[in-house]
Amino acid sequence: MTQLVRQAVFALCLFLSPMAQAEDAAPSPPIQLDRTAVQGGYVLGWAPEGTTEILLDGQSVPLAADGRFALGFGRDASANAQLIARLGTGETLSLTIPIAPRQWQLENLPSLPRVSQPSAEFLARRPGELAQIEAARKSISSQTGWRQSFIWPARGRISGVFGSQRIYAGEPGVPHNGVDVAGGTGTAVYAPANGIVILAAASPFTLEGNLLMIDHGMGLNSAFLHLSRIDVAVGDVIRQGQPIGAIGMTGRATGPHLHWGMRWLDQRIDPALVAGPMSAAPAPMGKDKQPD
Numbered sequence: 001m002t003q004l005v006r007q008a009v010f011a012l013c014l015f016l017s018p019m020a021q022a023e024d025a026a027p028s029p030p031i032q033l034d035r036t037a038v039q040g041g042y043v044l045g046w047a048p049e050g051t052t053e054i055l056l057d058g059q060s061v062p063l064a065a066d067g068r069f070a071l072g073f074g075r076d077a078s079a080n081a082q083l084i085a086r087l088g089t090g091e092t093l094s095l096t097i098p099i100a101p102r103q104w105q106l107e108n109l110p111s112l113p114r115v116s117q118p119s120a121e122f123l124a125r126r127p128g129e130l131a132q133i134e135a136a137r138k139s140i141s142s143q144t145g146w147r148q149s150f151i152w153p154a155r156g157r158i159s160g161v162f163g164s165q166r167i168y169a170g171e172p173g174v175p176h177n178g179v180d181v182a183g184g185t186g187t188a189v190y191a192p193a194n195g196i197v198i199l200a201a202a203s204p205f206t207l208e209g210n211l212l213m214i215d216h217g218m219g220l221n222s223a224f225l226h227l228s229r230i231d232v233a234v235g236d237v238i239r240q241g242q243p244i245g246a247i248g249m250t251g252r253a254t255g256p257h258l259h260w261g262m263r264w265l266d267q268r269i270d271p272a273l274v275a276g277p278m279s280a281a282p283a284p285m286g287k288d289k290q291p292d
């Protein structure tokens with residue numbers, strides 16, 4: 001019900017004009033989006049009946065049998081995106097989606113060198129780790145988590161925000177691509193939505209440590225980094241609120257925290273926007289007491 005209420009509150013009907021429409025033809029029903037698009041944001045949409053294909057800036061978008069679809073916009077998304085709906089009638093609908101810009105947290109470190117030289121061990125191990133991550137991301141399942149109202153996998157102080165970036169002696173580092181929630185080692189982590197496990201690292205990765213990835217369907221997936229423990233295995237079907245692991249500081253981390261990253265197809269999106277304000281979010285149903 002929460003999802004329905006949220007969608008009703010944010011209901012935003014964007015009416016599409018057919019590119020070419022005969023004078024006596026009835027106008028096509030509109031495509032609807034459930035919220036305004038922002039950089040790093042996630043939007044759910046409904047295509048008119050008879051839609052056979054949706055394209056976002058030329059890229060094919062997974063489309064559910066009931067006409068629903070998801071869209072994600074990366075941190076550096078440009079001011080507009082072009083959505084095209086192709087109907088079985090041959091009609092084509094086009095919509096320009098404005099994408100609201102956001103301010104990113106930047107930190108200047110004028111005298112700090114960017115990174116030390118990577119070790120030989122890192123250089124040897126990293127390609128295999130990246131290959132595992134890329135292979136996992138390729139799976140687009142029929143899971144339904146993408147339709148749900150997401151919950152926070154852990155609750156606590158936000159110790160790192162999506163999109164923040166350090167500038168090392170004038171040279172920009174890689175933007176932070178997830179949200180960090182501080183918490184003690186061993187604190188339970190819960191599935192933010194339904195999904196299927198697509199990666200559960202057998203041993204800690206050099207940067208991500210114990211890495212768990214869950215596919216929520218329609219090209220949407222979550223990654224949980226630095227875990228002290230992973231409680232699920234590849235192929236497990238996961239329900240929202242189910243315990244999946246525990247907070248830790250494995251891999252490259254300066255203290256125990258959960259790094260939660262999300263992607264929609266090849267776009268990194270902000271989990272904090274998907275889950276909404278932590279104070280308003282319902283607590284997971286796991287039996288472990290959640291820290292405030």
Ligand SMILES: [Zn+2]
Pocket residue numbers: 160176178179180258259260
């Ligand atoms: Zn992080």
